[in-house]
Amino acid sequence: MKTLWAPWRIEYILSEKPDGCIFCVPPERENDRERLILHRTPFSFVMLNRYPYTNGHLMVVPFRHTSEMTDLSDDEMLDLFTTVRLCRDVLEKTASPQGFNIGINLGRAAGAGVDEHIHIHIVPRWNGDTNYMTVLGDIRVMPENLSSTYEKLLTGFPTPQ
Ligand SMILES: [Zn+2]
Numbered sequence: 001m002k003t004l005w006a007p008w009r010i011e012y013i014l015s016e017k018p019d020g021c022i023f024c025v026p027p028e029r030e031n032d033r034e035r036l037i038l039h040r041t042p043f044s045f046v047m048l049n050r051y052p053y054t055n056g057h058l059m060v061v062p063f064r065h066t067s068e069m070t071d072l073s074d075d076e077m078l079d080l081f082t083t084v085r086l087c088r089d090v091l092e093k094t095a096s097p098q099g100f101n102i103g104i105n106l107g108r109a110a111g112a113g114v115d116e117h118i119h120i121h122i123v124p125r126w127n128g129d130t131n132y133m134t135v136l137g138d139i140r141v142m143p144e145n146l147s148s149t150y151e152k153l154l155t156g157f158p159t160p161q
Contacts (some may be wrong), residue, residue, distance in 0.1 A: 097124035
């Protein structure tokens with residue numbers, strides 16, 4: 001995989017990291033918008049990355065706090081990857097990307113920002129996207145777009161029961 005040049009992520013690298021695990025979320029949905037959670041399934045949830053590589057960078061996360069794939073049950077694995085596919089479909093429908101990077105960084109040495117709670121990245125890609133972002137490259141561009149990106153993507157997910 002080609003390395004993405006994403007200078008605006010310096011904000012993440014330099015930011016103070018919260019105590020506790022950002023991927024351990026309470027069962028109540030009331031703060032989902034503030035947490036950038038777009039969708040919940042029985043075993044996992046979808047969160048918009050606050051420090052995205054590209055606009056619409058999503059993460060699928062199991063509710064269970066674990067760093068190991070081997071800790072996940074077959075039901076959890078199936079749920080995770082069904083949710084990855086849902087994310088791909090929602091992004092396709094709402095943002096028309098030309099490609100996707102979908103992957104897991106296991107361990108800090110592999111580039112995991114949060115290495116104690118496994119999560120799958122779904123990064124929509126457009127031809128020339130990083131060049132475009134670099135040219136327009138103010139690091140505040142992406143965070144300002146977060147709430148409009150959230151609202152737009154939310155329309156693509158099934159409404160919670
Ligand atoms: Zn956790």
